Amino acid sequence: MTEGPRGAGSDGDVALRAALWGVSGFAIGYLLPGALRLPVLTYDPIGHAALLTAAPRGAQMRYYGDVLWACAAAAAAALLSRALRGRPLDVPVATAAALSCVALDLAWFLSRLLASLQ
């Protein structure tokens, strides 16, 4: 379903599509590196060193790398959405897809929390 009297390629629609695709990209880019154990930029706060690893040890932190991956995926998805410029924006489907990606992340991270409690 599409909606609105304005043209499909209006600035509002282009921005909304990019925003929704960006959220989806961010959620996917944030989830996959950890779930698939992909190497990410990791910071060692004790050794004061940055390294690329899939399995941080001790105090090594992969959070910065995960956020970088997510931002890159969000930017790529938002840019990709521009290729669809001119097509009608299916607002409910795009919104539901973006929120579903976020919900998938939440389910994954909650499952890890609950697993650690056992």
Add this chain to the structure above:
Amino acid sequence: MIDPPAAGPVVFESVARPLLLVHAVVGFAAVGTATHFAAYAVIGALRGSTTAQLRRFSALAPAALAAQALLGFALYPTYRVRVRLGDLDRTAPAVAQLFDLKEHLAALALALVAAAAVATRAGAKGNLRTWAVAALSSSGATLVWAAAIIGLYVTARHPVGGP
């Protein structure tokens, strides 16, 4: 494994306590602005239009959340070494996992609120479009609240910069 108290200096550790206080104050601002943004987005969706307040909070909320994220990034190494490795991993691993969840909630909240702000400022009009903005901002505000409550709980247990 390196004994955390014996580990050398950690980046920003010398200013961890004041940074934590600023993190708390900006956190209140982030919760407030994200909540207002969501409330005005829902009001706008009900009316089918945007308001001046919605546009104002579409700038304030992502700015507060971005500042909060940067402060969190700065505090994180000290937390990781002195709080997590030095205490929580041994005494309360579930709390450490809870803090991990808080980090994820905060990152996703920032993405949701930023996306809602972009759509608002670009002039998303029409019933479904304003409801899309309301859904994004409300979801973001919910995650911000959850992250804030978890952050307060973990800080009450063992604050960064404390003994």
